[in-house]
Amino acid sequence: MRAPFQWNASVLARLGSLPRKARALLGLATLAATLGAVTAIAQTTPPLTGIAATAHNLSKTGKADRNVKAESETQVCVFCHTPHNASTTIAGPLWNRSSSAGSYTRYTSASMDADSIANGFSADPGGSSVLCLSCHDGMVAIGSVLNLKGKAVTISMTDKNGAALTYMPDGDGQLSGFTRNLQQDLSNDHPISVTYDDALAAADGEMTRLTTTDPKQRDLAGNNIIGIRSSTYKPLLPLEATGSSGAGQVQCATCHDPHLEAQKFLRTNRFQVEEAGNRAFDKDKDQICLACHPKLGNSWAESAHAKKVVADEYYIDTAASRRGFPGTPQVWQVGCLNCHDTHTAQGSRRLLREGVNATPSNNAADSFRKLSAAVAASALDTVSAVENTCYQCHTGLGTKIIGSNATSIVPNIEYEFNSRSYRMPIKTEEQTGGTTTENHNIRNANFVECRKNLGGTAEDEPTTTSHLTAAQKTACNGTVGSKDKRHVECTDCHNPHRVRRSPFFYGTSSDTGDGLERTHKVAGTTANKGADGNVASGVLRGTWGVEPVYTTALGNTWPQKPDRYEVKYGDPTSSTFTRSQPYLTREYQLCFKCHSDYSNPTAAVDFPSLGNTGGGTASGTNGVQRYTNVAAEFGSVKFNTANPDIPGTTTDQGETTNAGKACGDPAGTGSDCAPTPSPPGGTNNHRSWHPVMYPTGRDKDERGSASWSNIKAPFSTNVGRQTMYCSDCHGDPGAWAVTTGKAAGVVQGPHGSNKPFLLKGDWSLPLATGPGSYTGQSPSSPGVCGNCHQPTSSVSGFAGATEASHGWSGKDGVPCTYCHVAVPHGWKNKAFLVNTACVGPESGITQTYTNGCASMGGQVNAPPYYRNALLRINAWRVSGAWAETACGDGTGKTWMTETCQEGW
Structure with a gap:
């Protein structure tokens, strides 16, 4: 293998010193032999x-x-x-x-x-x-x-x-x-005969702006980069006056001089000569693409695909030769050409390399998905498949087109989608209905799509927002998307022009320090008391999502759907991570655009069924038949309306004061004692949620003791204040390490898993969550709850800590859903507790019996939340004050007999 390609300043100087006549007469083959392969790339001289x-x-x-x-x-x-x-x-x-x-x-x-x-x-x-x-x-x-x-x-x-x-x-x-x-x-070639003026540049938002007054169609900065030629104006990239009324248009000769x-x-560099930066286009340093498409300047320059310290992987010989790259250039040098080719394979969209659904060529190391005449007859082989562009690098060592330097770990994403038992439906053929067309279609540089492309909705695009132009809104309105064609693309979650290798979206791409984390900080930072625990990571920078907005007073309905959604889009303009920013600041905002009624039918019974796409969890697993409105489940909470981003004394769930005193205790005064509204069962009950959207506000004192330790590290710090990520529970089980959170070097994010629901552990009936699942077991052990929770009899929340049956040692073989809801995103009761004493008010579903147990009224199945539920609560208690008399008929656990359910 040849050594990684390096620029040679002395060679460039020698080339520039040649007399113009000599340079004109000297052949390319002679130059290559005399000056080396670098002259075939670098053009810092005319x-x-x-x-x-x-x-x-x-x-x-x-x-x-x-x-x-x-x-x-x-x-x-x-x-x-x-x-x-x-x-x-x-x-x-x-x-x-x-x-x-x-x-x-x-x-x-x-x-x-x-x-x-x-x-x-x-x-x-x-x-x-x-x-x-x-x-x-x-x-x-x-x-x-x-x-x-x-x-x-x-x-x-x-x-x-x-x-x-x-x-x-x-x-x-x-x-x-x-x-x-x-x-x-x-259709697979860079557009030509297209007018390039300031109206186009302004609409795109990531193109070089031109003058809007005479002389028209010249670069705004006066750098003589692009415009219509005249006797006095000689731009590097000439537009041709072939448009309407002589408007300047991009033609072949704009970029090429035959x-x-x-x-x-090409009229200037095919490759990046020096690292991209926050500067105007430099013809001596930058590749030609950036002359018209600077991609917000520093946003691209700081991205993981352009920054030298991160994008330092080099092309292997066969891949470089196949693509016509002299030497073995590094990823940052190849720049735009890593993913795009101005004359790419037919069937590929947006000029993407290898973005078709064909299989790779016979040369595994080349990894080029070449469409031969033999496979072109198959419709699935000639349609776009965006993920194959990403798989050039994000694949296994045997087919990867790049070699890795010591600090480089390019994750194998292709394995997650192609080899896991459960996965996001990224393949075109994994859509139902036999379609051969990608369902998703981005509308602008922010990769925003129509709501109907994400699922099924009868609503038009909002007219009060600006994430789509008027023409795009019109195109998105009208027909309803199909809920049976759920599909994802890499660009639904990632903007490759903006992604960074940093735990936070506002961080700097690096291969050291925080850059090694690459995804996010589990439980957030101590400096922010954990409130930044769901702040979007660098790989999510500049993508788009939705923020649920609740304007109606929180009621007793469950789940309570948001009144509307705010679309969050655009490249961040600061490091501010409050939810009020116009750009995406939270991971959940990304997830909610699909897992909510923003892009799904309004009624829960009309949500898509599980298993309706390839690789999905089968309908009926754990009693769940359909996808649920996750945004509504997480969002029906009480929080600090003054500043919901920073936990404070008004953000808890209203069970006790922050001093640890029960409500009503003269020594425990405070305004945070009354749940609003009061859930069924009295004032000691409250809503519960995993702290994804908001922290719970329940510190250790409110849970009964300053020594309370029922949650494992890393979530044992900043208890009550920290938040967590959707991807803390969903994704490859090997991506989670007990006590430390995400595992270094393992693919993060909910791409695929060997567990249903893309979970990092089991959550399916009959799940035996015995003590072995929670004490020193590997992340792949049954019981996803055990990754974070470790309840013991000594700190179980019961008065005097004497109720041993409420430690895990007393529940070996007993499913969690006997006492807790089956979908634990959020719930009307504290601690996700089910309550067969009031199934109707809590779930809106009439109680259903599966057997006859006179002492308790029977098991309850009211999916998706109740699944073989047994628990009856007749009196809600504050933490640390529970007793057996609060459950069942008031006589203790005898109502949970073997005649109702074996194994107790």
Whole structure:
């Protein structure tokens, strides 16, 4: 394997010192031999001119290794130009070729703003693009010219092996992404004949802004980067006045100069020469893509895909050679070209490399999903599959296109989606209904989508928000999405232009310190008293989600649906992580956009059924038939309305004062004693929730003792104040380490799991959560609750701590759902306790009996919350004051007899 590619300043200096005439005459092969492979990438000096040394010298005199060359013709310019009898139909410079005069399939995308701007996109190519396509659409013979020695002829052409050649060759195949025979399907090629003006740049939000007054269509900063040429204005990337009323448009010659001796005939660098930074485009340092698409400048430069200290993995030989990358460049140098190719495989969307549903090529190390003629007949092999672009690097060592440096650990995400028993439905074929079209479709640079693309909803997009343009809202309204086509893409959760390797979204990408955590800080930081425990991590930076908003007073209904949702989107503009920010600041905001009634039917009975997609948990597991409204379950809580982000004395659940005194005790005065409203069962009861959206506010004193230790580390610190993540419970079971939280070097996030519901442990009937699940067991042991909880008889919350049966040692083989709800996101009762004494008021479902137990009224099944429930509570008690007389018929646990349920 070659050593990782490094730039050589002395080589660049030598190249720049050559006289211009010498540079013009010196061939590329000679340069490569003299100066090394670096000259094929770095162009910090003006690119060499001299067509004789380029692949566009189709004459017999050109380089021997060209794919196309004349059999005997020695003239160089005649293949494109003639001084006499030039084309009268093509407005080119003395053009010596005919156009194919055909129609073209243009590039299109729901996120392309040019489609919504008047006259922004010409129906067919114009300007220099027509000239280029007269060869590159494969419709006119390469050697066909209008005038050679006074007459129209077809010059005899051959390939590099001497075989006769008529049309532009396919290269590696028309569908491979490496062809230069584009044919007339340009849907997988960078858009051309599109007007680039300030209206477009403003609508996109991540493009170089242009002037809005005369002279128009020049870069706003006056850096002579892009604009319409004039006698006094010579931009690096020229627009052509081929649009409506002479508007400047992007054409092939905007980026390519067919006479330049440069890689891909590009007018400036194909690769990043120096690390990207928070600066204006620098033609000597930055790759050409950033001239028009700076991607918010520092936001891209700081991303894990562009920052040198993080993106230091290098391309292996075969992958670099396959992609035409000289040497073995590092990921930060390749930049945009890691994921995009301006002429990519047909079927791929948004110019993504390998973004099709085909299988990899035979060369495992290459990992290129090449569409051959044999597989192209299959519809599933020719449709977009965004994840395959990401899998180039985020895969196993055998197929990864990059090698890792000492500090580099690129997670194998492909394994999570392809090899786990349960997984998010990322594959197109995992959608139900037999569709071969990706269900999701981003609308803008913030990757926001229509609500109907996320599931099924009868509601139009909100008219009072600005996350979509007026045209996008109109396109998103009307038809209802299908709840039976739930589907995910990598870009639903991650914005690859903004992701950072940091535990918080506002952190700096790094490979040391916090950068090693890469996901999030379990339980939050001590400095913020744990209130930042659900703050979005660096990998979620700049994605979008929703925040539930409750304007109606909290009632006794369960679950209480939010009154509306605020869409959180955009790249963060500060390190402020309060929920009021317009951008996404919380992990749960990301999850709720799918796991709520924001993107699902309003009625719970109309939510999608479990198991309706490939890789999902089967319907009926643990008694659950359908997905639930998780946002409503977590959100029906009482919290500090003055400042819900920072826990304080008004955020607890109203059972005792923060001094640990019972409500009503003269020594325990305080305004936090009364639950609002009072749940069923009296004032000592309160709602409960895992602290995902908000902390519980219940510190150790309120739980009965300062030595209370029923929760394991890392959640044993900042008790009552810390919050947690959805991904603390959901994801690969190996991603969790008891006492320390997430395991270093293991894929984090809910991509896949070998446990139902994507959990990091079992939560299914009949679950035996015996003591072995909670004392020194590995994370893969049964019982997801045991990752964090360790109740013991000595601190069980009972008066005098004498009720030994309430320690785990007394419950070996007994499912948690006998006493606790089956879906423990949030609940109307404290501690997620079920109560068969008032099933109706709590769940809204009439009590159902599965057997006849006269002493207790029978087991109860009221899914998704009650599942074989046994517990009856006749008097709610504060923590530390429970007694057997509070349960059953008041005589203790005798009402829980074996005639009702074996195993107690």
